[in-house]
Amino acid sequence: MSPLTEQRAADRLAAMDAQDILVLAPAGCGKTQALAQRAARLINDHAVIAPRKILALTFSNKARDNLASRLTEILPSAARTRVTVTNFHGLAGRLVRAHGAVIGIDPVQPFPERGSHRRLRAAAGLGYRTAAAERALTLAKTRLQDDDEVMAQLAASGEDLAVTYERILREAQQIDYDDLLRYGARLLTDPRVARLYREHFAVVLVDEVQDLSLLQLGMVQAIGAGRTTYAGDPAQGIYGFAGARPSAVFDAIRAADPTEVRLDVSYRSSPPVLQAVNQLAAELGTTPLHCANPDNWGDDCKVDLRAFEDTAAEAEALVAAVRQDLADDAHCTVGVMTRSFRRMTDIARALDLAGLDYQDWYQPTVVPQIAELLHRNLPEALAAGSDRVEQLAALERLCRSQLPPDDAPTLDELSIACEALRDRLTTSPLQQTLAAFRPHTTSDAPVSPGLHLLTGHAGKGQEFDVGYVIGLEEGSIPDFRSTQGEALAEELRVLHVMASRARRRLVFTRVENRWRTPRWYAAEQPSRWWHLLERSV
Helix, strand or coil: CCCECCCCHHHHHHHCCCCCEEEECCCCCCHHHHHHHHHHHHHHCCCCCCCCEEEEEECCHHHHHHHHHHHHHHCCHHHHCCEEEEEHHHHHHHHHHHHHHHHCCCCCCCCCCHHHHHHHHHHHCCCCCCHHHHHHHHHHHCCCCCHHHHHHHHHHHCCHHHHHHHHHHHHCCCCCHHHHHHHHHHHCCCHHHHHHHHHHEEEEEECCHHHCCHHHHHHHHHHHCCCEEEEECHHHCCCHHHCCCHHHHHHHHHHCCCEEEECCEECCCCHHHHHHHHHHHHHHCCCCCEECCHHHCCCCCEEEEEEEEEHHHHHHHHHHHHHHHHHHCCCCEEEEEECCHHHHHHHHHHHHHHCCCEEECCCCCCCHHHHHHHHHHHHHHHCCCCCHHHHHHHHHHHHHHCCCCCCHHHHHHHHHHHHHHHHHCCCCCHHHHHHHCCCCCCCCCCCCCEEEEEEHHHHCCCCEEEEEEECCECECCCECCCCCHHHHHHHHHHHHHHHCCEEEEEEEEEEEECEECCCCEECCCECCCHHHHHCCC
16 A cells, blocks of 8 residues: 655546545545546546446435536536446446346336335334334345345344334335345346446546445445545544444455555645644544645634533524624625534524524425426426315426436435425415425535534535534533444544534534423533543634
């Protein structure tokens, strides 16, 4: 393994030939841009010769759209078709549609969508307090097992809710997202299928590898062994609940002896913010960051830690601070982040009382592509009848007919949007409900000016001029359910992700008395990482 740590590592990466490469890139280091430049260089240098293509794989829809946008900026229009950008569910959907019969799967079965999935989960009794059943399902479905083996493992786990859910899912003749990935991974174990994809894709690029499960890594290696660029950051691995295994995945990648490239220059954050981020990175044992232009930041760049008596006092102070932030700069972006939205209750109430507008990332929003599709088909849907429910059903049918049947991620986004519209039809007509929906910004665009409330998981991949990280108490950060082992390590990574969203200023808060009622009084202990952060002030 030959580390490359020079500041121009991204340029060196772009020029390397087709081989296994591991790019270690903390937040704000230009990782996505570096991957796009590598794809462009491989095409321009004729390292990828038509009809072969580059496969660019991402973990989420957001990362997929971000990488696709960067490629659009860099590649001439004729070369853009030479790169297939998809997430893992999109790849799995393509595999199932084309080759499902190889392992006895119906190629035209409906793909999972979160709207119907939520209803099936509710019918099985899965919810906030069923973590053990959720873990049993994840363990069973992130392995190379057929349906009978999955059910046998669930039965052996003793988690009756997991068994009930799986039985309800099958009776409804549906699959969930873990099933879709499992089917895709199983198909790639067939030598004939794997060979087709290896011959079609000359190079594979994988973004956010810390979010992969070993099952997903196996899919990558089946297609691109010896020709894959993996990019990610162990300190941003926060999806263990979804089956991600950051340590095991990085160990498996390194076992193939890739060339290692380190991007350690931040183009996002000011020196004071980086100092706090580096304190957390050091605790995680990952790459420290250097500011690309340390002299180009103003005097207002700093990190604060503030303790309050209770959440009401915290909310009052935050309202005043945010009001001042927005008064100083109308184009300022402010992110208020917590580990869980339950910790945001008093803050949201105080903002409402103060009349401050904000974007609540916990509420369903519409991606621009889906918003355009819904609005385009609205007139025809309204003509279908006067009943609001029938109009929405017609609107969803029209939109579905205009999307590729194997585009599982986009179909899912449509399902989420229609589910959110359905919840609001009792109070407003369909056209008024749809008009009130506020599409969020595209994945490649910066967040809109103003105030945003979000969790650490929702904020991944975003950035804000000013970041407030709320809830540095034991039981909140780290969460009371995750206080040991790998679960605790992931809590620290969530904190690291939230801190690394900030550009100019970063504020951490905690309260001394979170619960204060006539019946219940409990003092709060500072987060175990509070004193670590104090070193950065």
